[in-house]
Amino acid sequence: MNNYDVIIIGGGPSGIITGITGKKQNPEKRFLLIKKEEKGLVPCGIPYIFYDLKDISQNAMGAKPFIDVGGDVLIDEVTDINITEKILETKNGNKLQYGKLVFATGSTPIIPTFIKGYDLEGVEYINKDYWYIDKLKKKTDEAKNIVVIGGGFIGVEVAEQLAKFKDKNVSLVEMEEFCLYHAFSKEVVEKADEIIRNANINLYTNNKVNEIIGENGKVKSVKLVNGKELKADIVIAAVGYKPNTKLAQKAGLEINSNGAIRCDNYLRTLEKDVFAVGDCSQTIGFITGRTDNIMLASTATAEARILGYNLFGIKLLRNFIGTLSVFSTEIGGMVFASAGTIEQSAKYSNIEYVTGKFTDVDRHPGTLQGAKQLMVKLIVSPHTGTIIGGEMYGGKSVGELINVVGLAIQKEVTVYELISYQIGTHPLLTTAPTKYVLIKAAEMTIAQMNK
Numbered sequence: 001m002n003n004y005d006v007i008i009i010g011g012g013p014s015g016i017i018t019g020i021t022g023k024k025q026n027p028e029k030r031f032l033l034i035k036k037e038e039k040g041l042v043p044c045g046i047p048y049i050f051y052d053l054k055d056i057s058q059n060a061m062g063a064k065p066f067i068d069v070g071g072d073v074l075i076d077e078v079t080d081i082n083i084t085e086k087i088l089e090t091k092n093g094n095k096l097q098y099g100k101l102v103f104a105t106g107s108t109p110i111i112p113t114f115i116k117g118y119d120l121e122g123v124e125y126i127n128k129d130y131w132y133i134d135k136l137k138k139k140t141d142e143a144k145n146i147v148v149i150g151g152g153f154i155g156v157e158v159a160e161q162l163a164k165f166k167d168k169n170v171s172l173v174e175m176e177e178f179c180l181y182h183a184f185s186k187e188v189v190e191k192a193d194e195i196i197r198n199a200n201i202n203l204y205t206n207n208k209v210n211e212i213i214g215e216n217g218k219v220k221s222v223k224l225v226n227g228k229e230l231k232a233d234i235v236i237a238a239v240g241y242k243p244n245t246k247l248a249q250k251a252g253l254e255i256n257s258n259g260a261i262r263c264d265n266y267l268r269t270l271e272k273d274v275f276a277v278g279d280c281s282q283t284i285g286f287i288t289g290r291t292d293n294i295m296l297a298s299t300a301t302a303e304a305r306i307l308g309y310n311l312f313g314i315k316l317l318r319n320f321i322g323t324l325s326v327f328s329t330e331i332g333g334m335v336f337a338s339a340g341t342i343e344q345s346a347k348y349s350n351i352e353y354v355t356g357k358f359t360d361v362d363r364h365p366g367t368l369q370g371a372k373q374l375m376v377k378l379i380v381s382p383h384t385g386t387i388i389g390g391e392m393y394g395g396k397s398v399g400e401l402i403n404v405v406g407l408a409i410q411k412e413v414t415v416y417e418l419i420s421y422q423i424g425t426h427p428l429l430t431t432a433p434t435k436y437v438l439i440k441a442a443e444m445t446i447a448q449m450n451k
Contacts, residue, residue, distance in 0.1 A: 001087075001095050001096065001097050002032075002094075002096050002097070003030070003096075003097040003098075003099075004030045004031065004032040004072075004096065004097070004098050004099070005026070005029035005030045005031065005098075005099045005100065006019075006022060006029060006030070006031045006032070006098065006099065006100045006101075006102065006311060007031075007032045007033075007034065007088065007096060007098040007100075007101055007102070008031070008032070008033045008034070008102040008104055009034050009078050009088075009101070009102065009103055009104060009105055009247070010033075010034075010035065010102075010103070010104030010105045010106055010278070010280075011033055011034075011035025011036075011037075011040050011063055011073075011104075012040065012043065012104060012106045012128070012278065012279075012297075012300070013042075013043065013061075013278070013297045013300050013301050013304070014104040014106070014277045014278025014279070014300035014301065014303065014304045015033055015035070015102070015104030015277075015278070015304075016033070016061075016063060016065065016066050016304075017300075017301045017304035017305060017308065018102055018104060018277055018304040018307050018308050019031055019033050019063075019066040019069075019071050019308070020065055020066050020069055020071070020308065021304065021305050021307075021308025021309060022307070022308040022309075022311045023066070023069045023070055023071050023308075024069055024308075025308060025309055025311075025312075025315070026311065026312055027069075027070065029312070030072070031066075031070070031071040031072065032071070032072045032073070032074060032096070032098075033063055033066055033071055033072070033073050033074070034073075034074045034076055034077075034078055034090070035063065035073065035074075035075060036075070036076070036077050037075065037129070037130055037131070038062070038075050039060055039062065039130040039131075040060070040061045040062060040063075040128075040130060041056075041059055041060065041061055041128055041129075041130055041133060042059050042060075042061045042297075043128055043297050044297050045059040046059065046126055046128065046133060046154075047126070047154065047157035047158045047160075047161050048157075048161060049133060049137055050137060050140055050158060050161040050162055051161040051162065051164045051165065052161060052164075056130065056133060056134045056137060060130070074090070074094065076090040076091060076092045076094060077090060077091040077092075078090055078091075078247060079091050079247075080250070081101070081247070081250070081251040083251055083252060083253075083271050083274065086098050086099070086101070086273070088101070099273065100273045100274075100275065100311055100312075101273065101274045101275070102274075102275045102276070102277060102307070102311075103245075103247070103248050103253075103261055103269075103274070103275065103276040103277070103280055103281070104276075104277050104278050104280065104304075105243075105244040105245065105247060105248070105278075105279075105280045106128065106244050106278060106279045106280060107128075107241040107242060107243055107244050107279035107280065107295050108127070108241060108242060108244045109125035109126060109127055109237070109238075109239075109240075109241055110237075110239050110240045110241060110242050111125070111237070112149070112209075112237050112239050115149075115209050115211065115212055115237075116210075116211040116212065117211050117212030117213060117214055117219075118212060118237070120212055120214040120217060120218060120219045120235075121214075121217055121218040121219065122214075122218050122219030122232070122233065122234050122235060123212060123219060123235045123237060124136050124139070124234055124235065124236050124237070125236070125237055125238070126154050126158060126236065126238055136236075139234055140162060140234060142233075143168070143233035143234045144167065144168055144169060144233055145168075145169045145171075145230070145231040145232050145233045145234075146162055146168060146169070146170050146171070146232065146233065146234050146235075146236065147170075147171045147172075147173065147222045147230050147232040147234075147235045147236070148162075148170070148171070148172045148173070148235075148236045148238055149173050149209055149222075149235065149236070149237045149238060149239060150173075150174065150237065150238035150239040150240065151172060151173075151174025151176065151178075151179030151180065151181075151203075151205065152179075152180065152182070152238065152239075152240065153180065153183070153327065153329050154238045155172060155174070155179075155236075155238035155239075156172065156179050156180060156192075156196060156329065156331060157329060157331075158236060158238060159171075159172040159196075159201050160196070160199050160201065160331055160332065163199050163200040163201045164200070166200070169202070169231070170200065170201050170202065171201070171202040171203075171204065171222075171230050171232075172196065172201050172202070172203050172204065173204045173207055173208070173209055173222070173224065173230075174203075174204070174205045174206075174207070175206070175207065175208045176205065176206070177205055177206045178190065178192070178193050178205055179192060179193055179196060179203070179205065180192055180329075180336070181344070182344075183325075183327045183338050183342070184336060184338055184342060184391055185342055185343045185344065185377070185391060188336060188338075188377075188391050188393060191334075191336075191393060192331060192334075192336055192393075193205065195331050195332040195334050196331060196332070198332060199331065199332040202230075204224060204228070204230075207224050207225060207226060208224065208225045209222055209223070209224060209225075210223045210224060210225045211223045212232075212235055213229070219232050219233070219234065219235050220232065222235060241279065241295055242259050243258070243259050243260040243261070243279055243280045243281075243293075243295075244279070244280050245259060245260065245261055245280055248261050248276070248280065252271075253269050253270070253271060253274065253276070254269070254270050256282050256291055257291060258282070258291055258292075258293045260276075260280060260281055260282045260283070260293065261276035261280055261281050261282060262282050263275065263276045263281050263282050265318050266306065266307070266310055266314065266318055267281060267303060267306065267307045267310075275307055275311070277300065277303045277304050277307050278299075278300035278303060278304065279295040279300060281303070283299065283322070283323040284322035284323060285322050285323060285325070285341075285345075285349075286322035286323055286324045286325075286340060286341075286409065286410070292322070292323060292325070294323045294325050296325070296326070296327070298326060299323055299324075299325075299326075306318050324339055324340050324406050324409055324410060325338075325339065325340065326338070326339040326340075326402060326403065326406045327339070328398065328399050328402055330396075334372075334393055334394070334395075335393060335394060335395060335396055335398040335399055336392075336393045336398070337391070337392050337393070337398050337399065337401075337402035338389070338390065338391045338392075338402070339389060339390050339402050339403075339405045339406040339409060340379070340387075340388055340389035340390060340405070340406070340409040341353070341379055341388045341389035342379065342389055342391060343355065343379060343389075345389075346379060346388070346389070351381075351388070352381065352382055352383070353379050353380060353381065353382065353388065353389075354379075354380055354382045354445060354448045354449055355377055355378065355379055355380070355445065355448065356377070356378050356380065356415070356441050356442065356443070356444030356445025356446070356447065356448055357375060357376060357377035357378070357441055357444060358375070358376055358435075358437050358440035358441040358443075358444055359373060359374065359375040359376075359437070360373075360374055360431050360432075360435055360437050360440070361373060361374060361431065362374040362394055362395045362397050362430065362431055362437075363427060363428065363429075363430075363431075364425070364427050364430070364431060364432035365427070368427060368428065370395070371395075372394050372395035373393075373394055374392070374393075374394030374395065374397070374398070374431060374437050375392055375393050375394060375437075376390065376391075376392045376401070376437045376438055376440075376441040377390065377391045377392065377441060378390050378405070378415065378441045378442060378445050379391075380414075380415055380445045380449070382449050384414060385414035385415045385416050385445075385446070385449065386412050386413070386414050387405065387408045387409050387412075387413055387414065387415060387418070388409060389409065390402065390405035390406075390408075390409070392405075397429070397430070401438065404438065405438070415442040415443075415445045415446055415449075416446070418438065418439060418442040419439060419442055419443065419446070421438070421439055421442075423436055423439070
């Protein structure tokens with residue numbers, strides 16, 4: 001029986017980064033990563049396979065970086081785990097002993113069994129599986145009428161990519177009043193919906209799918225609750241993901257109310273020497289303190305680095321209390337991003353807040369080629385001035401500017417401190433130093449607090 005100091009189940013971002021970090025910190029230890037398939041995908045890049053990347057191979061992700069630092073990889077599937085004996089068995093008959101075990105099993109698409117016709121041929125999902133997505137790409141290439149169910153990030157991004165084919169009729173159905181409403185406030189999602197509609201997408205918000213209609217067992221159309229029927233060669237259900245914890249449950253690990261593996265601030269489960277990281281593990285909201293269900297590769301890799309350092313003893317203190325939820329996406333050339341607590345979640349958690357926002361262009365002067373409107377909104381505690389959230393939209397600089405806000409939230413920076421934030425600016429890269437949007441948003445917030 002092969003014996004390893006650490007066995008990691010799962011070859012996604014959290015599994016690979018845990019392995020790389022852990023092996024670098026403990027080069028004398030034997031590390032094994034078990035994954036079902038040799039080829040994997042960059043999860044956040046999957047929507048772009050359908051148009052921008054042209055070919056699935058452009059989004060491939062493998063375990064080579066882990067192998068390069070001395071880790072072993074086994075292409076197999078774990079079927080049984082004996083937590084007491086620290087032994088696991090695989091589908092191909094391997095029996096392995098471990099010192100420490102890491103669950104990095106990720107998440108799986110939610111199957112909308114509540115929709116009649118969900119099991120028809122032609123109902124597809126954004127499954128994080130290389131060969132599944134490869135086949136789905138071929139199907140979407142041939143399809144003329146495509147209906148995407150779900151206006152979250154994945155649904156919107158997939159629909160936007162498919163709509164770039166001018167010969168396709170792409171429809172997006174969302175049950176909420178707006179798309180992306182769980183990540184942005186109303187004024188931001190109104191802007192996003194406007195851009196979605198201008199991106200050659202038929203958008204049906206505040207609507208539900210009543211039935212997926214088939215003919216001879218294959219998808220024919222989608223009927224909405226308002227009675228409208230949409231032609232469909234393919235239906236892509238993007239209604240969310242759930243933690244992949246079937247194996248963990250079978251092994252006897254405790255699962256929380258969100259279906260994730262219960263673990264502490266250092267990713268330790270209630271079982272000695274067993275850890276959980278990434279989409280399959282429990283997260284706590286940074287501001288709300290509530291059990292959350294954040295599934296982001298950025299979150300997963302942050303957790304993985306912490307776990308990698310601390311597998312054999314706490315070396316790296318996890319001195320923040322929860323997950324920030326930093327989101328970003330690009331729709332029709334406009335970037336939308338948020339971090340921390342947005343207005344809806346603050347209200348839901350009974351958190352008092354004020355907001356301040358400022359809008360300008362991301363170049364100076366704004367007549368420079370490529371200049372785009374840039375809006376920044378800060379959500380702030382009215383009693384201390386501490387920044388608890390932020391939203392913004394604009395050009396590509398938003399993708400990094402939101403990370404500045406994320407760090408400010410994590411380090412409990414106040415808007416008073418942000419006023420004296422020392423910045424570097426350049427006409428071709430940023431807003432003007434006289435009206436730097438992030439600082440002006442802080443000023444606007446202080447003005448609201450002083451009313």
